[in-house]
Amino acid sequence: MEFTKLIEVRYSCKKYSDRQVEPEKIQEILEAGRLAPTAKNLQEHHIYVIQSPEVLAKIDEVTPCRYGAPTVLAVAFNKDNVFIYPGGKRDSGIEDATIVATHLTLAATNAGVDNCWLNFFDPDRVAEALGLPDNEEVLMLLDLGYAAEGAGPLPNHSSRKQLEETVTYL
Ligand SMILES: Cc1cc2nc3c(=O)[nH]c(=O)nc-3n(C[C@H](O)[C@H](O)[C@H](O)COP(=O)(O)O)c2cc1C
Numbered sequence: 001m002e003f004t005k006l007i008e009v010r011y012s013c014k015k016y017s018d019r020q021v022e023p024e025k026i027q028e029i030l031e032a033g034r035l036a037p038t039a040k041n042l043q044e045h046h047i048y049v050i051q052s053p054e055v056l057a058k059i060d061e062v063t064p065c066r067y068g069a070p071t072v073l074a075v076a077f078n079k080d081n082v083f084i085y086p087g088g089k090r091d092s093g094i095e096d097a098t099i100v101a102t103h104l105t106l107a108a109t110n111a112g113v114d115n116c117w118l119n120f121f122d123p124d125r126v127a128e129a130l131g132l133p134d135n136e137e138v139l140m141l142l143d144l145g146y147a148a149e150g151a152g153p154l155p156n157h158s159s160r161k162q163l164e165e166t167v168t169y170l
Helices: 003-009 023-034 053-062 093-110 123-130
Strands: 045-050 071-078 114-118 136-145
Touching: 003 093, 023 045, 023 071, 023 093, 045 053, 045 093, 053 123, 071 093, 071 123, 093 114, 093 136, 123 136
Parallel strands: none
Antiparallel strands: 045 071, 071 136, 114 136
């Protein structure tokens, strides 16, 4: 899909049908994450593909926001392998994982797969539910699937501030 069109049509899907996402589409989405840039090319992220009923049920215990999606990606990063920025106050973990997650999200839309970025959860509880090692922190969850009949963008999808409110030329 043409990029301008892609960012226009992406929306947060909040009701999914039972139809599972095809493996080749999952692969295409994961590949877009693989190609994401990271600080110092550390690639400290790890993506978990959650499709089994048992683990999806665990996701439902830690967030109300799966909305019936048959696949959920969990994007985590290795806290012990981040680039510490000058000043020592911040590091690359969250940024790198966020760039990966953005690639995944846009690639999903490009593949015709509906999706929703989730952060309404306690990351420690998600890490525990997924049995992640202590050095991994969950950045986000990404619902993937196909919109249920009648589902579509919420009204706030078309509500964005004007550029004058968020941009200053100096
Ligand atoms: C960082 C982030 C966290 C979000 N967390 C959730 C969430 O936990 N649950 C949810 O239903 N939507 C979540 N969303 C979706 C937003 O509510 C949605 O992107 C926003 O309202 C704009 O709508 P749109 O994506 O359809 O344009 C999140 C989006 C972002 C970018």
